[in-house]
Structures are given as structure tokens and as C-alpha cells.
Amino acid sequence: MTPAARIAAAIEILDAVSQGRAAEQALTRWARQSRFAGSKDRAAVRDHVFDVLRLKDTVAALGGGVSGRALMLGLLRYNGLDPSEFFNAQGYAPDPLSDEEQSRGTDRDTACALWNLPEWLVPEFERSLGAEAGAVAAALTHRGPVxxxxxxxxxxxxxxxxxxxxxxxxxxxxxxxxxxxxxxxxxxxxxxxxxxxxxxxxxQDAASQAVIDALPQALTCLDYCAGGGGKALAMAAQPNRRVYAHDSDPARMRDLSPRAERAGVGIQELSTDQLRTHMPFDLVLCDAPCSGSGAWRRSPEAKWSFTAARLEELQAIQQDILQQAAVLLSENGWLIYATCSVLKAENEDQVETFLSRNPDWQCRYQRRWPLSENCDGFYTAHLTRG
Ligand SMILES: C[S@@+](CC[C@H](N)C(=O)[O-])C[C@H]1O[C@@H](n2cnc3c(N)ncnc32)[C@H](O)[C@@H]1O
Known part of the structure; x- marks a missing residue:
């Protein structure tokens, strides 16, 4: 495919996304219908789509609209490329720009100053990150490291x-x-x-690994929200740990056993009923469901679909998880809380709420990893009784 044909494909996919299709799904559907597209073409189209989604407000301003065509026009302008080299109807290229499209679009400085965040979230970003808020919002518009x-x-x-x-x-x-x-x-x-x-x-993201590096020594360790098992696997690779994995949705752990086999580590999966017969644990890790705001450069759609109502719902789930996990611990056990969120509402505030409801508990350690070129944004806290 020519570079212009890849842009035409991205336009089609972005239009499907704006009609409510998930980006991954729209990309897969396009790839199935486009057998001529090789792996490099698929990767390039995917990069266009995700670059636009990370920078949606900026590229919409530069392109003068929110259609797939305007967004791609904005992305080319953002990247300092001449859109007429791609919008020229040659082969599978998009149609040439109209006079109106040529003149539409905000000036670059104004467009690039946008935070590319849902408006309602900006105050929480500022409360959470203070002077760093703008820089973190900007970092979310770039691709994450592998x-x-x-x-x-x-x-x-x-x-x-x-x-x-x-x-x-x-x-x-x-x-x-x-x-x-x-x-x-x-x-x-x-x-x-x-x-x-x-x-x-x-x-595995480096901050995810750092969360596990920071764990205190403890023999029996339960990953209470194991999901695909990234953190359980990292724990199991450390010396002197016996690792158990649990998830309220056991289907999410389906990859754990082949991954553990490949890594040469043993992890025992436990259903919710089995937790009672295996407790108490020396350490329970709660890698709680969260906004994922520290990792939004990897899933930029989530940034735009996140709502205040969802934040409230997540806060309730996070608090419930901490309460459920606390009762699974031995007397001197470690309750570990972690999120890939940069929001105080999901991090420090949650620990404070837990401590205010459980005055016999204390926070022994907490750390925030700022989103950077090296890692996603992460938070962890270590809690014990007394
Ligand atoms: C952030 S993901 C975990 C990611 C995983 N630890 C990793 O490193 O790959 C959160 C997980 O928590 C699970 N979860 C949600 N509510 C839960 C609950 N009440 N108890 C246990 N797990 C829960 C979700 O199914 C999801 O798999």
C-alpha cells in the first residue's frame, strides 16, 4: 500500500470508531477485508489510528473537524507534512482537499496547547499531579515504550x-x-x-515490575486481582515466594497457566471459594481495576470514554477489594494496593479512606511512578495492621 492508501484506510477506520466501533475491532475488520495489506501496512494504519486517538482534540483542531478525514488531515499537519501530497486521489489515495478544507483548522500553537483530556477530568488531573499535570497530559499523547x-x-x-x-x-x-x-x-x-x-x-511495563520489586519479603503471596497474571508471574520469579492467583472473573486468568509454564514458575489459581481454605496469606496484592490513566497512551480510546460516573463506580470497587483482601491476611500480613492510575481519587484517597475505616491499619510505604518515557504511571501502597 502507498502511504496515501494507508491514510485512506485510517480514515475509514476512524469513521467506524466515531460510529461506536472499538478501534481494535475496526482494525481487525478492516484487515480481514483487506487481504492485500501486508504486516507493515497493518502496523502503519494502526499507528495512524492510535496517534489520532491519543491527540484527538489537537488533530481535530488542526484538521477543522472530527470526521476521519479531518482527523487524518490534522495529524498530517501536526506531523509537519504537506497534506496535498497524500490527499491527491492517485491510486487509493483520499480525494484532494477542498478549498474549505485547506482553509479550515486552528493555528498550530492553539491546537498544540490542548491537553487532549476530557474536560471534566482536568481539575482532577491538576489536583492529582499539581505542576506536573500538563506534562503528564502531554506525555499521554506519545506512544509508550515497549x-x-x-x-x-x-x-x-x-x-x-x-x-x-x-x-x-x-x-x-x-x-x-x-x-x-x-x-x-x-x-x-x-x-x-x-x-x-x-x-x-x-x-511487561517497567513500573509494573517496579511495583513487584518494591514488595516486602513474605512467603505466601496472593495476587487477588490477577487478570492475565503479569504481576503474579513477576512475583513468582522472585526467590522465596509461594504465589497464588485469584480473580473475581476467572476467565481473565486463562493465559496464566501457559505463561507460567513458559516462565518455568508455579502459580496456583484459586477460586473465590478456595480462598477460605488457603488463607491466611502473608501478602495480598490488590492490583485493582482502575481508570488505567497511567497507561492511556496504550489504550487512548479509554481516555475519551472515561466518565465521572465510572470513576465513582471504580472507587467503590477499589474500596471493596481492599476490605475483602484485608480479611485474607495473617495477623502481620501485608496488604498491597496498586493501580496504573495517576489520579489521587484512585490512589492516595483510597488508602486514606481505607485507613479511616480501619483505624488499626497503617500505611508503611507508598510510591507514585510518574508516567515517563521509561514507564507508565503507577501507584502502590503497603499497609499493615498496627
Ligand atoms: C488491573 S487488572 C489486573 C492486572 C493484572 N494484575 C496484571 O498485572 O496483569 C484488575 C483485575 O481485577 C479483577 N477484579 C475486579 N473486581 C474484582 C474483585 N472484586 N475481586 C477480585 N478481582 C477483581 C478484574 O477482573 C481484573 O482482571
Whole structure:
């Protein structure tokens, strides 16, 4: 496909998204109907769609509208490219720009100053992040790094890096966590490398790894909200831990067992009923459902669909999870709270609410990882009784 044909495809997909189709679904549907598109074409179209979704307000302002065509026009202008080189009707290129389209669009400085956040969220962003709020909003408009976790049970960091390199994946050490690597070349090859297939590395954000690095020593560890098991796997790769995994929706753990097998670690899955027979645990990790605001550059649609009502609903779920998890612990056990959110409402406020309702508990440690070029935004707190 020519670069212009890829833009035409992105326009079609963005129109489907604006009619309510999820971006992933719209991309898959387009790829199925476009057998001529190779893997590089699919990747380029996907990048266009996600770049637009990250920067929707800015590119809508630059393109003078919210149709797929206006958004792509805005993205080209944002990237300093001449739209008439792509909008020229040659081959599968989009139609040439009308006079009106040529003249439409806000000036660059005004468009680029937009925060690209839903308006209602800006005050909570400012309350949560203070002087950093604008910078974090801006960071969410860029692509996130591809990060790997070295599974120290299978390889040391240097060996994993060498093995990746021999399969065309170049990495660099990521300072956020001792096991973290950032992929600087060959990201699309990671899943085919021997290092990945033999469990030496896993895909995992560096702050997610740092949350596990920061955990206190404890033998029996329950990942109460295990989902796909990223954190359970990272815990199981550490020495002297016996790891259990639970999720209120057990179907979300379906990948855990093959991933654990590949990593050469043992993790026992527990249903909600089985928790009672295995308690008390020395440590319970609550990687709670959240806005995902620290990771919105990876799922930019979620940024635009997030509502104040959903935030309230999540806060109630997060508080319930902390209460449910607390009763599963031994007397001196560690209750660990974590989110990939940058919002105080989901982080510090939740810990405060829990402590006010449970005055015999204390917060021993808390840390926020700011969203950066190295990692997503994350938060964790370690709580104990007394
Ligand atoms: C942020 S995700 C977990 C991600 C996972 N820990 C990882 O690192 O890959 C949150 C998970 O919490 C689960 N969940 C939601 N409500 C829950 C509850 N009341 N009890 C336990 N798990 C819950 C969801 O099904 C979801 O899989």
C-alpha cells in the first residue's frame, strides 16, 4: 500500500470508531477485508489510528473537524507534512482537499496547547499531579515504550539481552526496575524470539515490575486481582515466594497457566471459594481495576470514554477489594494496593479512606511512578495492621 492508501484506510477506520466501533475491532475488520495489506501496512494504519486517538482534540483542531478525514488531515499537519501530497486521489489515495478544507483548522500553537483530556477530568488531573499535570497530559499523547521483564529464574539480564539481540531485538536497560529492558529496535519481533519463547523475557511495563520489586519479603503471596497474571508471574520469579492467583472473573486468568509454564514458575489459581481454605496469606496484592490513566497512551480510546460516573463506580470497587483482601491476611500480613492510575481519587484517597475505616491499619510505604518515557504511571501502597 502507498502511504496515501494507508491514510485512506485510517480514515475509514476512524469513521467506524466515531460510529461506536472499538478501534481494535475496526482494525481487525478492516484487515480481514483487506487481504492485500501486508504486516507493515497493518502496523502503519494502526499507528495512524492510535496517534489520532491519543491527540484527538489537537488533530481535530488542526484538521477543522472530527470526521476521519479531518482527523487524518490534522495529524498530517501536526506531523509537519504537506497534506496535498497524500490527499491527491492517485491510486487509493483520499480525494484532494477542498478549498474549505485547506482553509479550515486552528493555528498550530492553539491546537498544540490542548491537553487532549476530557474536560471534566482536568481539575482532577491538576489536583492529582499539581505542576506536573500538563506534562503528564502531554506525555499521554506519545506512544509508550515497549518494555520487557527479564525472568531471573531463566536468565540474567545480560544473557537475555544477548539472546534477544541475536534474534534482531535490540534492548537497553531500563532504570525503573532491575529486571526491565526497553526495546529500541525490533519490537514487532519480540514474540518470535527464542528468549521470549523459552520464558527468559515477558512483555511487561517497567513500573509494573517496579511495583513487584518494591514488595516486602513474605512467603505466601496472593495476587487477588490477577487478570492475565503479569504481576503474579513477576512475583513468582522472585526467590522465596509461594504465589497464588485469584480473580473475581476467572476467565481473565486463562493465559496464566501457559505463561507460567513458559516462565518455568508455579502459580496456583484459586477460586473465590478456595480462598477460605488457603488463607491466611502473608501478602495480598490488590492490583485493582482502575481508570488505567497511567497507561492511556496504550489504550487512548479509554481516555475519551472515561466518565465521572465510572470513576465513582471504580472507587467503590477499589474500596471493596481492599476490605475483602484485608480479611485474607495473617495477623502481620501485608496488604498491597496498586493501580496504573495517576489520579489521587484512585490512589492516595483510597488508602486514606481505607485507613479511616480501619483505624488499626497503617500505611508503611507508598510510591507514585510518574508516567515517563521509561514507564507508565503507577501507584502502590503497603499497609499493615498496627
Ligand atoms: C488491573 S487488572 C489486573 C492486572 C493484572 N494484575 C496484571 O498485572 O496483569 C484488575 C483485575 O481485577 C479483577 N477484579 C475486579 N473486581 C474484582 C474483585 N472484586 N475481586 C477480585 N478481582 C477483581 C478484574 O477482573 C481484573 O482482571
Amino acid at each position: 518494555s520487557l521483564r527479564v525472568n531471573l529464574k531463566e536468565a540474567d539480564v545480560a544473557t537475555a539481552m544477548q539472546n534477544l539481540q541475536s534474534d534482531g531485538v535490540v534492548t537497553t536497560a531500563n532504570p525503573v526496575a532491575q529486571t526491565a529492558l526497553t526495546v529500541i529496535e525490533g519490537a514487532r519481533r519480540v514474540r518470535n524470539t527464542t528468549a521470549y519463547l523459552t520464558g527468559q523475557v515477558e512483555l
